[in-house]
Amino acid sequence: MSETSDNHELSGHVYDGIQEYDNPTPGWWNWLFFATAVHSLFYFIYFHSGVSGRGVIDQYERANAANLRQQFSEIGELQGTRAEMIKFYQDTKWLDVGKVVYQANCITCHAPDGGGLQGPNLTDDAYKNVKQIEDLAKVVADGANNGAMPAWRTRLHPNEVVLVACYVASLRGTSPAQPKEAEGNVIPPWPTSLEESPEDGQDSSETTTPDVSSETPESSNEGAIENGAAGDGTAEAGAGDGAAEGSTEETTNSEPPLVAPGGGGE
Numbered sequence: 001m002s003e004t005s006d007n008h009e010l011s012g013h014v015y016d017g018i019q020e021y022d023n024p025t026p027g028w029w030n031w032l033f034f035a036t037a038v039h040s041l042f043y044f045i046y047f048h049s050g051v052s053g054r055g056v057i058d059q060y061e062r063a064n065a066a067n068l069r070q071q072f073s074e075i076g077e078l079q080g081t082r083a084e085m086i087k088f089y090q091d092t093k094w095l096d097v098g099k100v101v102y103q104a105n106c107i108t109c110h111a112p113d114g115g116g117l118q119g120p121n122l123t124d125d126a127y128k129n130v131k132q133i134e135d136l137a138k139v140v141a142d143g144a145n146n147g148a149m150p151a152w153r154t155r156l157h158p159n160e161v162v163l164v165a166c167y168v169a170s171l172r173g174t175s176p177a178q179p180k181e182a183e184g185n186v187i188p189p190w191p192t193s194l195e196e197s198p199e200d201g202q203d204s205s206e207t208t209t210p211d212v213s214s215e216t217p218e219s220s221n222e223g224a225i226e227n228g229a230a231g232d233g234t235a236e237a238g239a240g241d242g243a244a245e246g247s248t249e250e251t252t253n254s255e256p257p258l259v260a261p262g263g264g265g266e
């Protein structure tokens, strides 16, 4: 073969008469390579550590929900009536909005899956402040137990209050990873239509639909209660006392109400 006329160094290897230039990858290239390798470690830890809200799917849902929020005009301003609650807790499209509100404001006390931490388990059949589905929206708006459960009326858009309450309704019967033991009284399953229960959202707190309540034992949510009872043995037998202490811990909610969606790109 011909000799190299230019001043390239040869590696000294010869294969079938073919010689090889000695061209090592440049230093900057190697550094780039190592930098991406190191970066991938942090990337992996950040996005795959299971922290809620960081994953691509969560980000997508958030962007989607932000978009939906712009369409609030479509549903007008919700009041949290029984009819609205029954409609929207079964509407997956609007539940996504409720989910975003929940993830941004409620998980510190109720856990990302509703299993309960400082606040009660929201997935079982027992409730302390709720007899009817519309009571969920009232509790979220006005709070409970002297602020142990903060009032969100002034911090969230009225539609967000109702939709997050609907999202909470939809959590019932799910199986959280670490369910807190059930607190309060077992109440009948949520109605799936207005007709299912006679009273139409007026003052119905005294007369809990007798016909619906008779179905309670057959409800598919029994498992959640059993799990709840088997959970970590936080002794919160008395309905009120546990949370009364909690009211001194208001400081945990000083975060802004809603993360501005879309603006959070790292």
Ligand code: HEC
Pocket (backbone or CB within 6 Å): 101, 102, 105, 106, 107, 108, 109, 110, 118, 119, 120, 122, 126, 127, 128, 129, 130, 136, 139, 140, 144, 145, 148, 149, 150, 152, 164, 165, 168, 183, 184, 239, 240, 243, 244, 246, 249, 250, 252, 253
């Ligand atoms: C500072 C902690 C805290 C935060 C944040 C919080 N909650 Fe609560 N929540 C509580 C506590 C404590 C109770 C129980 C109040 C009681 O003892 O009556 C409660 C009760 C509730 C109840 C009634 C449950 C029942 O059994 O009666 C609902 C529904 C609820 N919270 C939803 C929410 C939603 C939705 C959010 C977010 C917008 C939220 N909570 C944020 C602490 C919190």
